[in-house]
Amino acid sequence: MPSNFYEQVYAVVRRIPVGQVTSYGRIAHLLGRPRAARAVGYALNALPSAPHIPPVPWHRVVNSHGRISLSNREFNAQEQAERLRAEGIPVTAELTLDLPKHLWPGLPLEELDEIISPSTHY
DNA sequence: ACAGTGACAACAT
């Protein structure tokens, strides 16, 4: 049973549209925990061992500088770059992209409320 | 209960 926080992170990431990206910190802010950026990364790290349906587009999350994490010591970083390019986002050899240009605006309050407090939607 | 661990982020050199 995944924790509530993980599920909240996954719920948000699923809303990121094709061709757009956001950062770990911004997801933390959306969830009302402005300083939990690190925990967001931790949540995504735990993803491969627990495949979800619908799938979670983890590749659309980069750091606050618009750079792919896991600095190229793992093939995962290259895979992430390829997936982003496939969605039309240019990624440099240094694994960076234009964050402001492709930044996902975020969620409407209504949808956000459903994620944070599912019990209050009726 | 508690210390250790990160796919972070901001700041300081």
Place this chain on the structure above:
DNA sequence: TATGTTGCCACTG
């Protein structure tokens, strides 16, 4: 610009 340091928070054994 490029590293290093520090604060953070949820999760794990």
